[in-house]
Amino acid sequence: MEMEIDSPKPESHENQIGDEDLFLAAEKGDSSIFNALSQEQLQRTPSLRNDDGRSLLHVAAASGHAEVVKILSAADASISGINNTDDEGWAPLHSAASCGHADVVEILLSSGADVNLKNNGGRTALHYAASKGWLKIAQILISHRAKLNLKDKVGCSALHRAASTGKSELCELLIEEGAEVDSVDKAGQTPLMNAVICDNREVALLLIRHGADVDVEDEEGYTVLGRASDDLRQKLIEAAKAMLEAYPVILSMGYYRILLAVSMGYGKLGAVQKAALMQVYSQVQEMGKSNSIRPSCLISSFLYRPLIEDLESAGPIQHKWILAIIFFAPP
Numbered sequence: 001m002e003m004e005i006d007s008p009k010p011e012s013h014e015n016q017i018g019d020e021d022l023f024l025a026a027e028k029g030d031s032s033i034f035n036a037l038s039q040e041q042l043q044r045t046p047s048l049r050n051d052d053g054r055s056l057l058h059v060a061a062a063s064g065h066a067e068v069v070k071i072l073s074a075a076d077a078s079i080s081g082i083n084n085t086d087d088e089g090w091a092p093l094h095s096a097a098s099c100g101h102a103d104v105v106e107i108l109l110s111s112g113a114d115v116n117l118k119n120n121g122g123r124t125a126l127h128y129a130a131s132k133g134w135l136k137i138a139q140i141l142i143s144h145r146a147k148l149n150l151k152d153k154v155g156c157s158a159l160h161r162a163a164s165t166g167k168s169e170l171c172e173l174l175i176e177e178g179a180e181v182d183s184v185d186k187a188g189q190t191p192l193m194n195a196v197i198c199d200n201r202e203v204a205l206l207l208i209r210h211g212a213d214v215d216v217e218d219e220e221g222y223t224v225l226g227r228a229s230d231d232l233r234q235k236l237i238e239a240a241k242a243m244l245e246a247y248p249v250i251l252s253m254g255y256y257r258i259l260l261a262v263s264m265g266y267g268k269l270g271a272v273q274k275a276a277l278m279q280v281y282s283q284v285q286e287m288g289k290s291n292s293i294r295p296s297c298l299i300s301s302f303l304y305r306p307l308i309e310d311l312e313s314a315g316p317i318q319h320k321w322i323l324a325i326i327f328f329a330p331p
Helices: 019-028 031-035 039-047 056-063 066-075 092-099 102-110 125-132 135-143 158-164 168-176 191-197 201-209 230-252 255-262 271-290 295-304 306-313 319-328
Strands: none
Touching: 019 031, 019 056, 019 066, 031 066, 039 056, 039 066, 056 066, 056 092, 056 102, 066 102, 092 102, 092 125, 102 135, 125 135, 125 158, 125 168, 135 168, 158 168, 158 191, 158 201, 168 201, 191 201, 201 230
């Protein structure tokens, strides 16, 4: 009597998927691979690491594959899971922000990613968005309460990073949101110094317009002007001179009183106040023309300088109101 031998069962699709296949799928964004996994296998995915200590979520986030990121985030909804770090302390959020994947950044933040988590270098996601010039990502991070003035291990803030790489839009955003213009790193250098050293002229002039100190010295005893090339030095001097010339004009016209009134809104100003505001605007506009400086930046910069303690002590000033009113005011 012949014995019946059961033929071996064909391996199921899920058993054929090895770890390397999963990492390749995460890199390529093949969500079908992950959708085919059993619940048991899917729950195992957060523990997998490649040779760099990076998880599948790291790889998918860095590659910008939102659908895979959603699946993997749901597989481990814990805070420790979404904030898991590789050998260099990078979390998936660092990778997504650095690589410019705004949709992935949104998913990670909504899943509980720590917006202010630092890697081994002390850098947050905002540091990388700033240095790469990812404006939208920076806006998303800030809207999720990213701290603007956190410093990395060498003392650099996000503004330092943006200034070093010449990202003027990022610098403008960070300053308007409250970044410290004269923040000092461990070398004693400010964002303005970084911009000058890297010959990022547009950023250097922007920082001066926002009241950056040109006289501060770094640890080697150099000032901003000492670090600048000959032709850039002259432009910096002209910009700083325009700032100093405008200051007494603004004070002599009682600008601080107008600021307090404007903080309530332009529509609430009286006729005399409106006329005075237009007069200030007109005079500063002429200064701006001769020095290629936008009047809005020239006037708003005084809200960041220690020279106007008398204005600040007079009461709270909402500088964004001032910026909007000066910018849109008719010449």
